Amino acid sequence: MIVNVLFYVFGAILVLAALGVITARNPVHCALFLVAAFLNSAVIWLLLQAEFLALTLVVVYVGAVMVLWLFVVMMLDVDVEKLRQGFTRYAPLGALIALIVVAQIGLVVYVRKLGLDDTAAAVVNRPAGGSNTLELGHLLYTQYLYPFEIAAVILLVAIVAAITLTMRDRPGQKVQDIGKQVAVNAKNRVRIVKMDAEARQ
Amino acid sequence: MIDTIVALWLSQPAWLRTSLISTGQILAVTITVILCVAYTTLAERKVIGYMQVRIGPNRVGPFGLLQPFADVIKMLLKEVVVPSRSNHYLFVAAPLLTLTPAFAAWAVMSLWPGFAIADIDAGVLYILALAGFGAYGIILAGWAANSKYAFLGAMRSAAQIVAYEIAMGFALVGVVMAAGTLNIGKIVAAQAGGPGSWYWLWLFPLMVVYFISGVAETNRAPFDVAEGESEIVAGFHVEYSGIAFALFFLAEYANMILISALSATFFLGGWLSPFEGYPVLGDIALLAAPGLHWFVLKTCFFLFCFLWFRATFPRYRYDQIMRLGWKVFIPVTLVWLCAEAAMWVCRIGPWAA
Numbered sequence: 001m002i003v004n005v006l007f008y009v010f011g012a013i014l015v016l017a018a019l020g021v022i023t024a025r026n027p028v029h030c031a032l033f034l035v036a037a038f039l040n041s042a043v044i045w046l047l048l049q050a051e052f053l054a055l056t057l058v059v060v061y062v063g064a065v066m067v068l069w070l071f072v073v074m075m076l077d078v079d080v081e082k083l084r085q086g087f088t089r090y091a092p093l094g095a096l097i098a099l100i101v102v103a104q105i106g107l108v109v110y111v112r113k114l115g116l117d118d119t120a121a122a123v124v125n126r127p128a129g130g131s132n133t134l135e136l137g138h139l140l141y142t143q144y145l146y147p148f149e150i151a152a153v154i155l156l157v158a159i160v161a162a163i164t165l166t167m168r169d170r171p172g173q174k175v176q177d178i179g180k181q182v183a184v185n186a187k188n189r190v191r192i193v194k195m196d197a198e199a200r201q
Numbered sequence: 202m203i204d205t206i207v208a209l210w211l212s213q214p215a216w217l218r219t220s221l222i223s224t225g226q227i228l229a230v231t232i233t234v235i236l237c238v239a240y241t242t243l244a245e246r247k248v249i250g251y252m253q254v255r256i257g258p259n260r261v262g263p264f265g266l267l268q269p270f271a272d273v274i275k276m277l278l279k280e281v282v283v284p285s286r287s288n289h290y291l292f293v294a295a296p297l298l299t300l301t302p303a304f305a306a307w308a309v310m311s312l313w314p315g316f317a318i319a320d321i322d323a324g325v326l327y328i329l330a331l332a333g334f335g336a337y338g339i340i341l342a343g344w345a346a347n348s349k350y351a352f353l354g355a356m357r358s359a360a361q362i363v364a365y366e367i368a369m370g371f372a373l374v375g376v377v378m379a380a381g382t383l384n385i386g387k388i389v390a391a392q393a394g395g396p397g398s399w400y401w402l403w404l405f406p407l408m409v410v411y412f413i414s415g416v417a418e419t420n421r422a423p424f425d426v427a428e429g430e431s432e433i434v435a436g437f438h439v440e441y442s443g444i445a446f447a448l449f450f451l452a453e454y455a456n457m458i459l460i461s462a463l464s465a466t467f468f469l470g471g472w473l474s475p476f477e478g479y480p481v482l483g484d485i486a487l488l489a490a491p492g493l494h495w496f497v498l499k500t501c502f503f504l505f506c507f508l509w510f511r512a513t514f515p516r517y518r519y520d521q522i523m524r525l526g527w528k529v530f531i532p533v534t535l536v537w538l539c540a541e542a543a544m545w546v547c548r549i550g551p552w553a554a
Contacts, residue, residue: 028344032341035337051323052323052326055323055326055329056326058330058334059326064367067333067363070340070344070359071340071359074340
């Protein structure tokens, strides 16, 4: 019973936060609403006893991705007027994408009725004291090893690609040579000059 | 009299008793941590004072022991200035956002054998999640203040925290590999068998990386460029005054204590006794028994290192901080994870059994 109450409370906050993401005027506020949405969906996963997914969502998205997002959004000087210019032109496309997303969510719910869904039983009937992390680990490193490794390699390629795209050597660029800086010692920097004392006037 | 109280207690429904016990535990731990924070500020001034051949605060109370309370009362009586062009809600919320994760993390700490407020299986993940959340307070404080200095401090802090969080996470992966569990109490229990089997020995590079990253995460000297008095006045909290400023201060020290406690738990065997496994000394029950006092002692050691660093090292340059985080610490942790895998194959160290 109490789980149901919690679900509706956090679900309502999640929906409100999601609405906030698209309606807030200030981009920083949008990003913060998105953080709130992530936190609430993490709580909903916790209610499903999927603590590994819930906490990983917070670690990865709230702790790293959104911090970098905020970093970028705060430095941008967003011109809201300019952003709104093409609203009527792009509205139909936006509506279409929204429809597709709603249809997909509907299909996910509908799968259960077709009897194709074999996750529901697995989620609900867990013995008390079982570790969600342990079970996920067993599955990922046995049954789904190859898909998991392939996903990891794809992410690695994406990292390499992102770094290659942003590493640019411009002419006249000033960079520190760390090796030289570390190798510096006092003799290279300070010259002590010995001289006789001046005679008293 | 006692019988009636016991009877009254037992007659309450189970959920009420559980929630009352939990609330009591939360209050006890939180108030203890707050008092520790107060005395850490005093300890810092005293320790650094003696390191610099001064005496430190000694006017308020015997040996200056009431100094933290005098400071708090002074801060409470000062005006909290909210800049007129700032973002008011975020400006007020930011100090709370920095403070909350530092206290919330204590929920899963294993304080003595068998005790944690919430003995959850994913304890390490919970700690990592809260550590990530802690970055928001500083970033938002810097942005909401609508000041260039504060903003620069916030940007520096954000980049620094993201960089060092990865190294910290990898160091914890090594600990989890060795212990085979994410539960903090079980990680401590897995280190049983005297100082030789604590993880500081087998995971030494990871301990160094973890603790130094912890110093960087808490924005402490020599990594305190987010405050950087000499170039950006006071960094992210330049616009804060009175008790709002004190909250940032409180959060910084609470985070220091937390990082020290975590380092003690993961690498120095938490509440395990250092005399365990030495039969000669082990005869004295008090010395060999695990308990809260060992945990506190080990935490104090790391806490002292925080103060020691501050009195010793000059501030890092910003590009050096980034280089240390990304190009030194992360490769070190990755190499040591491979070394751990090799130890596992050869059955040495924590995997000898």
